[in-house]
Amino acid sequence: MDKDFEMLIEEAKKLAVKKELTKYATIGQVGSALITKNGKIYTGVSMEAKCNLGNCGEHAAIMEMLKNNESEIDKIVAYSAKGQIYAPCGRCRELIRMVDDKNLNTKVMVAENKVYILKDLLPEMYITKKENKEKNKK
Secondary structure, three states: OOHHHHHHHHHHHHHHOOOEOOOEHHHHHHHHEEEEEEOEEEEEEEEEEOOOOOHHHHHHHHHHHHHHHHHOEEEEEEEEEOEEOOEEEEEEHHHHHHOOOHHOOOOOEEEEEEEEEEEHHOOOOOOOOHHHHHHHHH
8 A cells, every 4th residue: 555545544543533522513433634745744533513514524634734825635535433444525525626626636545445536536527518518419
């Protein structure tokens, strides 16, 4: 396995410890870690509430990165308190893509020893009406 991903998994594991904040909210179901093109590591933890408010660990890590004036993600991983790597949800995939156009090339670990490039996880995104018409002509 890639050394960067080994390190990211270890960082995410440290955060993936479910903790009750109140009877309505918990944190730590998922820990996430990413490394930027500049080699800096940022981490985040998920938060869930009974009223459907919450945030993914990937979002928290990305916000930390953005707060530090970086936006280009080289690699990212999410690890659950259940002891496994999670693929990012669609919302997280979109956020990774939205913060920097170069992130279409981000390496995303979706399972143990299984990595995809983000653009392969977002097929046919944002097809314009013109592109859709051209595609349907074929």
